[in-house]
Amino acid sequence: MKKVITKISLRITILAIVILAGSFLGFKLVKKPLTSEEYPKTDQRISDKYSQGSLEESSNREGITKDTKPMPLYGNWQTFTKKNGLPADKAYCVRIDGDRVLVGTSAGLAVYENDKWRTYTVEDGLAHPGVLSIDVSELTGDVWIGTLGGLNRWSAGRFETFNQFNSGLANDVIYTVICDGKDVWVATGGGAGSYDTYTGQWGIYTERNAPMHEPWTYGVCAGGGKIFIAAWGGGVIEYTTKTQLFRDYIDPDGEMEIDLFTDDGVIHDITTGVTYADDILWVATYFGLSRYDGTRWKGYLDHDTGLISNFINFLKANGPVVWLCTDMGLCSFDGETWVTYQKKENSMEGKILITNGDDTKEIASSTSIAHEFVIGVDTQDDVIWISTSKGVSRGELLK
């Protein structure tokens, strides 16, 4: 026995057993598919990963200050729900319009002005109570409202309805509406559409006349003399207004279930939103975020960046910062630093996660966004508004 169990063999045996046990447990933990119930709550996921801090500590912006402009931080969140004036808790979109805020809910258009909410519904002329998108024409001040049942122009109190039966609108479900000078663009269930408010002419862009696989569009934005369309299953369609020519950007790997290379093009062909600012096109998908500077694409996924979730409902760029509405909170990103706003479960308190490279800091916040399932965002000056699955929130820039 003595010969058999030597010191060396014992050590090696123990080591092997440890390795064996470790690998067993490791595989058991890692390989088992997660179910929705087992899926970690965001608090848990984040706290496992990030160091702690406080809001006060954040004031010096250590770790996020860059050579150019520091990432803005927002706080002092104020939340509005059905209990204090919204027609419904579910708010699809929000748009700041001067001194008032327009919120699209599942039960009408809510307008916040002089600290009061007023709701406009079908009786007032709204095409459908489900308001998915709002934009305001900088030229005329007219409000364009995309609903589940048509498009409204709301001008100085008058609702004008465009639908696929009384106008050249492609389809009545308007996922996104934007104003680009005198033109109005929509992303609908039946294709992208344009409406020239001067000539009254409608354009419809589908697989019949644009490089789309199918006529399903989800988002649209304007910038740099171009219109960008988030085409569901078709990547991004670019339309140059001057030449009236299209081109498309699709995921080069051509597969829906994978992303072969993150930076080879748009992350996924199923795109949910587009936004353009500072010569950068940002593309949202349910599979991650993409950034295009006109030459190169860069992709961002939640497993190796500060992006809190790949599931991005909506996004909006303001200068160098893009705001991302995800199912795990509100995220902002300037190409370098990620800031995420989340709500602590069963609490009015929130937290801010700041990620720069591999360095992440968590800051406690006494107020929080209404809900982590964020659907819409808009910013103006020092104020930010978001719409969520359960209410809207107003935040202020922390000086």
Added chain:
Amino acid sequence: MKPRFLVLTILAFIFLFPATDLIGQDKKQDKKLNYGNTIDVQVPYGRFQKADKNFFDDLQPFTGAGREKVPPTDLTEVRIGLLGPLEGSVLSPQGIQMLQGATLAMEEANEKGGYRGIPYKIFPHNDVGLWGAAANEVVKMNDEKVWAFIGTIDDINTHVALRVALKLELPMVNTGDPDPTLTETRIPWMIRCIADDRQSSYALVNYIYHVKKHSRIAVLRANNRYGRVGIMEFRDAALRYGYPLVLEIRYNDGETSFTTQIERMIKSSPDAVVLWGNAKETALILLQLRKMGMKQPVYGCDRLMSPVFLEIAGEEAEGVITTCQYNPTLDMPNLVAFNKNYEKRFGYEPDVFAAHAYDGMNIIIDAIDLAGLNRALMRDVMTDLKTLQGYQGITGEIIFDASWNDIGVIWMTEVRNGKFEFFPPPPFEQENLTGSIAAKKP
């Protein structure tokens, strides 16, 4: 035993038998983990590059609000929507079958007392119409306050409906659209309880290239999304086996003469022909290609498995092999009862769309029973891959993957003596196929 030997034995044990072998079942699961039941050799780019991200490794949760909503107390009926090609479409016969299958399930549930005494009621909507009508119909369903809906068959309409379902947070059960991309949208509001064209393609490709040893395949498909997306997986799978299609050409729905296409097929000298489209046109194609002298075996998608195909193709249908998402001839008590009850209720045999709609409606009813009248909670039980995983429907055991696609058993059929005879697809044999790839390499 010498110590060195013991050590080596242990080390060999460690390295030759990875830890997961000890788990046994987990090992088997791991081998199945390739998305969509895809065998290793078929994984996109699998032999060249590991993907930066496999999107369907994890479940996409729904983190939105809604679970807290209290069910209404004043309901007189529990409304379930149904979106389908009910009139004005070449798919209307299938749409009607779908409605009838769902109706039968609903009636049976109502006989058992409905939902806590409240009867279920179907709100049917026609998806046929130009200009994205399906989107508008789902909005109407939501306005009608349905709790979930079934729909639909046409690829485009189903995709359009799905996006609206997401916005409305309305549970959707697809029972008739085999478009593989449908569940690859990461929308956590839809499950599909019918096998998709990926599964059909894998089965066909394996059968055609491995079992039957064909190597030159010509494809004639419908010039629509069903044809385009359906053949996509077949083409990719064939290519990954090392057999690019020798020809892929199209026809338009409603065409009756296919001479031009068949002439091109003849020129391509195929070993066999694959048809992908609706029963009527594919039957006409079969007749015409036989008439023009093509004797090659003919394979087809699941829509060929239809009485219409047999009726039009007649004797020429003999030997045609297709896939089918279920086997209606199995001797399962629930299936036998369904077939009997359906024929009694509607006067003729159910088809694949009726059967899957029956299962789909029962899944919705089960979800309501389990979760109550709350869309988010219903969604949770339908998508948690536990509660309804392995659902024993009349179409067989329904296994959902992480995209909530049905990757359960698929069947094949062959027309023999004027009837479709069902048989299970032969197992995939990667090694041989890989070998064939090697052999094919120039």
Added chain:
Amino acid sequence: MKKYLILIFIAGILIILVLARKPALNWSRQHVNYITAVEDHPLNCLSCHLYIQKEGIVAKLINADYLSPFNMAVSPDGSRLFVVAQEGNKLLVINTQTNKVIDKIDVGENPHSVIINNDGNTAFVSNQWADNIFEIDLSLLKIVDTIKTGSGPAGLALGADEKFLYVADSYSSEVSVIDLQTKTEIKRLMAGNNPVGTDISPAGNLLYITSRRTLPMPYGTPPMTELTVINTTTQRVKERKIFDNAYIMENVAFTPSGDMAIATLIRPKNLIPAIQIERGWMMTHGIGIIEPGDNGRIIQLLTDDPNSYYSDPFDIVITPDGEKAFVSHSGVDYITVIDLKAIRALLAESTPEMLDTYSNHLGISSRYVLKRIPTGANPKGLALSPEGEYLYVAERLEDRIAVISTEKMETINTIDLKGPSRITVARKGRRLLNNAGYTFHNQYACYTCHPDSHEDGLVYNMAGKDMGRNLANVQTLRDIGDIPPYKWNGKNSSIYKQDGMRFSTILTRTESFAFDELDALVAYIVTGIKNPPNLRYNPAGKLTAAQERGKKVFYRTHTNCGKEIPVKDRCFTCHPPPYFTNMLMVDVGTLSETDDYMLLDAPQLNNIYESAPYLHDGRAATLEELWTTYNDEDKHGVGNDMMKDQLNDLVEYLRSLRDAKYYIEDPEIYQASTHLKND
């Protein structure tokens, strides 16, 4: 022998003439009876056939080019009156001391309005049929710049600092904002439907713009017309003031203090059976009063008397002291003088309920109407001298300006604009068309429902023996001389028949026109009504890509699936150029439950873009609805196979259609099946 032969020949001719006289007379009688639907219309070939000549030497000899003064402006010092001669395409400059025309400046086609800047050195003229504004240097009396606008520029207003010019684009229903430094249009704001009149508040911060047509309304609901309020500081629409049950709001004027703005308007009762004409209130006419401010009221008061209506109010001006308002009534050739003190008193003492009653009260005008001043034919634009002592009235169908003393409230002078001195038959007819004298109590003229000889966008319940049935969408009068029959049911085969005895029985409910008047009316309708150019959709005859595609859809013979479309179901079968009607009766599956069974006259499509709503009963609010909503069975042309973009293209093509003259010699015209017989 030769002599005899000649005599025999002459005798033969005479005998033939004598023998043929009776049959010829009989034939002529029958022809005239058929055309006029009466049996006693004089047999005079010339009275009918001479005056309906549209082209050639005869047409030139019998017609004349009139000036037709329309809108006016007075220079800040009062020394000059600038008159827009709408049909003469001129800006006339009048010396108000001598009351003589001292200059005529050629302006663009169909000028509408003129405005003078505060220095009096620049005039801006809107050219309604040229989609531009002329800037005129008044020291040189020359056009110095042309500024592009939206479609159909009409009323003009200068911002308080005169840096911006606001233009009511009457056809595109917008307001163009013009930067006068760059002379470019910087934006367009949505206005009411068919905006025309403008006035800026005394403080200069608010611009009011009237509109003539009702906003698009659900079918079967009363009209609702908008007065648009623009904040000139933000250059955005601040408010849209809605006038219920009113339309044809031509002009608006602020009081000098700004306590009120008053617009002219008509209150139609188009949804009740036309039998109400004899009840006395089919059409009433009056003013709309707007009290500025957030809680300001909108009040409507009539200017009619119980048994005498003052139809078609057009322009309004208010004296500098804010005490009197003058309203021109172009349908009865009168100016109404309104006591604004009395108006203020009435408004002060009235509850909302009382004001609601007054809006239909024919007797209430006695409280505030000071006087009715008669004028020449068809008084339109008004202008006051700077101090308010003189009121200038553009007597459009007299080519004359009346000068009225605002103190005496009577005409003290007239200014002859030196148009043609003779009154042609067509001109006489035009006066008749514009005059309400032949309607019961002067309730309305032909022009009332056919403003600009077009249509007013309303649907009327023309009570026949089956009251409440067969609602009728008013049709345009443009080009109708060439495209009988008339009425939607095609029962009237000629304009004589349409406007003769039946017309008086059903519509005017008084004596019918005398025969010579009817001849004149027909002569005007056939020769004098022009289509405006379709500058918005087809400015130069070159179709856009979408319109070209739409043209192919219009002329297609096969569906998208390749199936041949039956000839009777093709667009161009019933709507062939040049008028885009085959003038035949057809059933397109659009009859409603309130319609008796009938076939419908295929309407012309020229300038169809400005004729909403559509179909015989006006139930289609837009061209798109013709196919998306009211063509389930493909009876109104095969269209259910169309993709949405194809329908859009088709609609774009239809909007491009312009006057028939552009299609008569078009070599591209497809031959349509005009020979089709009705089943």
